[in-house]
Amino acid sequence: MVQSFAPNMAPSEAQMRLAIGQILSMSFAYNAPVIVLDFDPGTLENEKITGRFKDLTRSRVFSFEINRKSVVYKPFTPRIDSRGVDLKNWEDFSAGYSYRIDAGGAKREKAQCVKPTSYNCGSICINIKKSCRANAQDDFSQERLFKLNELRAKYLRRSTKPGILPEEEKEFLKKADELKKITEPLLIKEWEEVQRKREEYEVKKSEKQKQVMLEEQERLKKANEVDEKFRTISEQLRIKADQIRAKWEKERKEKEAKDAELDILLEQRKGRRDALMIEAQGKRAQLLKLQEDLNNSPPVPRFLPKKVIAQFLTNENIEYYTGAKTNERIKAILQEARKLIYVDNPTKINTNNTVLDKKRKKEYQDGIEELSRMIEIPGLTSTLSIREIKQGQRSCCWQTGTIDMGTTEKATLIHEAGHWIEDRSPLIHKEVLNFYNRRTAGEEIVKLKDVHPLNYEDYEVTKVDKWIHPYIGKVYGSNMYNTEVLSMGLELMHRNPIYLAKNDPEMFDFIYSVVRQGN
Numbered sequence: 233m234v235q236s237f238a239p240n241m242a243p244s245e246a247q248m249r250l251a252i253g254q255i256l257s258m259s260f261a262y263n264a265p266v267i268v269l270d271f272d273p274g275t276l277e278n279e280k281i282t283g284r285f286k287d288l289t290r291s292r293v294f295s296f297e298i299n300r301k302s303v304v305y306k307p308f309t310p311r312i313d314s315r316g317v318d319l320k321n322w323e324d325f326s327a328g329y330s331y332r333i334d335a336g337g338a339k340r341e342k343a344q345c346v347k348p349t350s351y352n353c354g355s356i357c358i359n360i361k362k363s364c365r366a367n368a369q370d371d372f373s374q375e376r377l378f379k380l381n382e383l384r385a386k387y388l389r390r391s392t393k394p395g396i397l398p399e400e401e402k403e404f405l406k407k408a409d410e411l412k413k414i415t416e417p418l419l420i421k422e423w424e425e426v427q428r429k430r431e432e433y434e435v436k437k438s439e440k441q442k443q444v445m446l447e448e449q450e451r452l453k454k455a456n457e458v459d460e461k462f463r464t465i466s467e468q469l470r471i472k473a474d475q476i477r478a479k480w481e482k483e484r485k486e487k488e489a490k491d492a493e494l495d496i497l498l499e500q501r502k503g504r505r506d507a508l509m510i511e512a513q514g515k516r517a518q519l520l521k522l523q524e525d526l527n528n529s530p531p532v533p534r535f536l537p538k539k540v541i542a543q544f545l546t547n548e549n550i551e552y553y554t555g556a557k558t559n560e561r562i563k564a565i566l567q568e569a570r571k572l573i574y575v576d577n578p579t580k581i582n583t584n585n586t587v588l589d590k591k592r593k594k595e596y597q598d599g600i601e602e603l604s605r606m607i608e609i610p611g612l613t614s615t616l617s618i619r620e621i622k623q624g625q626r627s628c629c630w631q632t633g634t635i636d637m638g639t640t641e642k643a644t645l646i647h648e649a650g651h652w653i654e655d656r657s658p659l660i661h662k663e664v665l666n667f668y669n670r671r672t673a674g675e676e677i678v679k680l681k682d683v684h685p686l687n688y689e690d691y692e693v694t695k696v697d698k699w700i701h702p703y704i705g706k707v708y709g710s711n712m713y714n715t716e717v718l719s720m721g722l723e724l725m726h727r728n729p730i731y732l733a734k735n736d737p738e739m740f741d742f743i744y745s746v747v748r749q750g751n
């Protein structure tokens with residue numbers, strides 16, 4: 233059975249709700265199906281219906297007011313401020329205001345209100361605190377409002393109650409509580425979840441900060457350790473460097489002091505040296521006289537072809553230089569020449585001659601005696617060791633005081649022993665060095681093999697000067713700890729003093745003088 237609506241009959245509360253809901257659902261108003269939760273029909277004088285409705289499909293609750301011409305509604309907000317709920321927590325709630333689909337008929341989509349604090353009112357978004365006012369502008373809507381007002385009047389007349397009774401008030405509050413249940417549990421739950429997540433996040437954040445801090449502390453600690461280590465090592469190196477520098481400085485000072493001493497000694501020897509130079513000059517004259525006596529051979533060329541220089545240091549070539557006719561004659565002349573450069577008081581040289589072959593041992597000994605006759609060096613008391621190496625190998629002298637002989641030739645023995653002498657006497661070395669430096673001042677250093685055909689090593693260098701053999705200028709290190717001047721000088725003095733006197737008188741005089749260290 234269908235119950236029809238009788239216009240003169242007073243409507244029931246349910247019928248009132250239905251009628252109000254129909255108005256609210258109309259397109260000019262909320263434009264979506266709603267349920268009226270409660271309402272207040274107002275008074276006969278005050279033509280206003282107020283109450284609350286709920287969106288049928290969403291848990292959105294609005295308060296409303298319907299008067300003769302319009303519908304006003306706004307989101308209903310239960311009291312929640314005591315919980316301190318932030319508006320943002322209403323996001324989901326308010327999101328519901330921003331979009332809705334009309335119930336049947338023409339679908340009208342309203343613009344989305346992005347802000348969580350706004351909702352849709354017709355074609356615009358408004359703040360959820362503000363009311364949306366919808367005026368009934370078309371006849372149909374206006375008529376429906378008019379009819380609702382009539383119904384309201386009938387409803388009021390039916391009721392004998394002037395206002396809301398305490399029971400109704402109670403009922404109303406109960407309904408309001410139910411409404412809260414619709415909205416709040418969700419919010420509280422969400423809020424608690426947010427709080428929980430925030431706490432979780434805070435814990436994680438502080439843990440992370442703690443870890444970062446610990447890592448930073450660890451890093452700093454390590455950096456400090458490295459720094460400390462670096463400082464320690466640097467300090468140790470600095471101390472070591474200082475020690476080395478101090479040692480060098482000490483050695484340098486010692487050397488300077490020794491040099492100064494030597495300079496004094498050389499200065500003291502000046503008079504004697506000058507006298508010896510004059511004496512040497514006289515010897516040269518005598519030597520040249522010997523050669524003149526020999527024959528009237530053509531003069532010896534001052535500079536010889538390289539090939540000839542290479543063979544110069546052999547006795548046989550004396551013929552070339554002197555133009556002598558026979559070797560016997562030459563031998564006799566050389567004997568005489570050598571006697572001219574013998575010293576008055578020969579210096580005996582102590583030897584440790586370990587050569588096993590008796591004949592050769594004697595030959596070495598003879599060479600030493602020949603050298604002995606050429607030098608007068610007081611204090612030359614150490615022992616010269618003579619060792620044999622494979623014959624034909626290059627002879628040499630060791631700083632330990634040993635000479636290795638690869639030949640029994642006297643001239644070579646005298647040469648190597650010359651190194652031994654220079655090694656043993658700092659004063660002679662200094663005098664030799666002064667002479668060498670004076671002679672080679674401004675000279676360039678060149679490779680020996682570039683200026684001489686003999687097979688010299690790549691590292692052997694020299695200063696050519698006007699030496700009669702480029703080997704005399706050989707360079708030993710930056711400080712010339714050694715020279716070939718004395719050795720080559722003594723060797724030449726032995727081989728052919730005439731040749732040296734004639735071709736390098738300066739060197740002759742120097743060698744003559746430097747091996748005479750006695751008074």
Ligand SMILES: [Zn+2]
Nearest residue numbers: 647651716719
């Ligand atoms: Zn040498």
